[in-house]
Amino acid sequence: MKRLGQLACLVLAPLIMGGQNTEHIQLPNKSASLRLPMEVRTNGPYVEVKANGRGPFVFEVDTGSMTSPLASELAGDLGLKETDATNNGSVQIGIADGLSLSMPLDFASFAGLWPLTGRRIYGDLGYSILKHFVVEFDYERGYLSLYDPDRYEYSGNGTVFPASLEMGYRLTQDQRSELSSTAQSRSLPAGYVFRAKLILMLAEGASFNTIKGQLQTSAPTIIRWKHRFLERGLDGLDTYHPGQQATVLTPTLRSRILSATRKKPSDGSTQV
Numbered sequence: 701m702k703r704l705g706q707l708a709c710l711v712l713a714p715l716i717m718g719g720q721n722t723e724h725i726q727l728p729n730k731s732a733s734l735r736l737p738m739e740v741r742t743n744g745p746y747v748e749v750k751a752n753g754r755g756p757f758v759f760e761v762d763t764g765s766m767t768s769p770l771a772s773e774l775a776g777d778l779g780l781k782e783t784d785a786t787n788n789g790s791v792q793i794g795i796a797d798g799l800s801l802s803m804p805l806d807f808a809s810f811a812g813l814w815p816l817t818g819r820r821i822y823g824d825l826g827y828s829i830l831k832h833f834v835v836e837f838d839y840e841r842g843y844l845s846l847y848d849p850d851r852y853e854y855s856g857n858g859t860v861f862p863a864s865l866e867m868g869y870r871l872t873q874d875q876r877s878e879l880s881s882t883a884q885s886r887s888l889p890a891g892y893v894f895r896a897k898l899i900l901m902l903a904e905g906a907s908f909n910t911i912k913g914q915l916q917t918s919a920p921t922i923i924r925w926k927h928r929f930l931e932r933g934l935d936g937l938d939t940y941h942p943g944q945q946a947t948v949l950t951p952t953l954r955s956r957i958l959s960a961t962r963k964k965p966s967d968g969s970t971q972v
Contacts, residue, residue, distance in 0.1 A: 710837045711854060712763065712830070722843070724850070725832040729799030732851040736796065737845040738837070741817045743933045745837055746846055750794030751778045757822035760813075761844060763838075765826030768793065768803050771810035772919060774822050782807050785912070793829065795846070802831055806908050808919040871903050875934060895937045898922060899929050 702762070727734050738761070739746045748756035757778070770791065775782050780791065785805040797871045810821045834847035854860065871879070882888060882896035894915065901911050908919050928936035 707849065709856070709858065710833045711856075711858070712837075723832065725799070726795060726802065727848055732848050734796055734799065734846045736844045736846070738842050740839060740842070741819075743845060744817070745839075746817070746821070747825070750792075750800075751822070752780070752792050753794065754779050755794070755822075758819060759823045759825050760821055761830070761835075762824040762826050763830065763835075765824045766828065766905060767806045768824050768826040768828045769806040769808040769908060769919070770823040771821060772807040773809065773811050774820060775807065778822065780805070793825070795829075798928070801832070803828060804907065808908055808923065850933055871899075876900075876903070878934060892937070895925055897935070900930075902926055 705753060736747050745761045746758050747761060749759050751757055754777075770778060770780070778791075780789075785807050787894075789805040790802050791805055792800050792802055808824075810823070813821050814943055832849075834849050834852045836843075836847065838844040838845065879896040879900050882892055883900055887894055894917075896915070898911060902922075903913070906914075908922055910916065911922055925937065930936075
């Protein structure tokens, strides 16, 4: 979530994706809105919340995150263990007195943010939490307001424009076809197969916790290949080792690989 130029206030309405029903969350004292102090650091909004009754802890409000991961480096401070995530654990996120939401446990590395923000960040408040409210960012006055969607009516002087938010990433038909063929291959290097499966799961909106469990990987690995794919597409999934020339899948080489994945193995088995 980045601050845009002279933007003073931004209001986001809840977006229902993929036909999912969003549970209605009652605000404390049946009020129509709730205001939280908000601090902006390095163009990002931050608030303090509790986790399982502990805290308060500083969390980034991240409208670009589908889940609400916690900092793996600070799991102990939160009274949790990273292994809890693989056991279908959950955490109670206390946003304010009388307002707490239960979330599936999901961990990611946040240590890279600390030098930028000048303090420890304990997690993200992402779509999995924000989807329940109309969210208003007041940058000038330093407030984050949550509104009951059923009772909210905009009355300001701002411009209202339609927007949509889709789960996961939008893959082109060619990207999906190539990734699917690679993910099913039994002849390609395991690294290519792994990365193809990872990107396909992200495109389907799978959480980090689900990907870590199914692919036996870590959050930093997911983040690295996610960023590589977003920056460079399929070329970003190529790999190299220090001191060696990068292996680049040219269109010709990709065509040969895809052709190979479609051939039946000589032993009569199938590539599944």
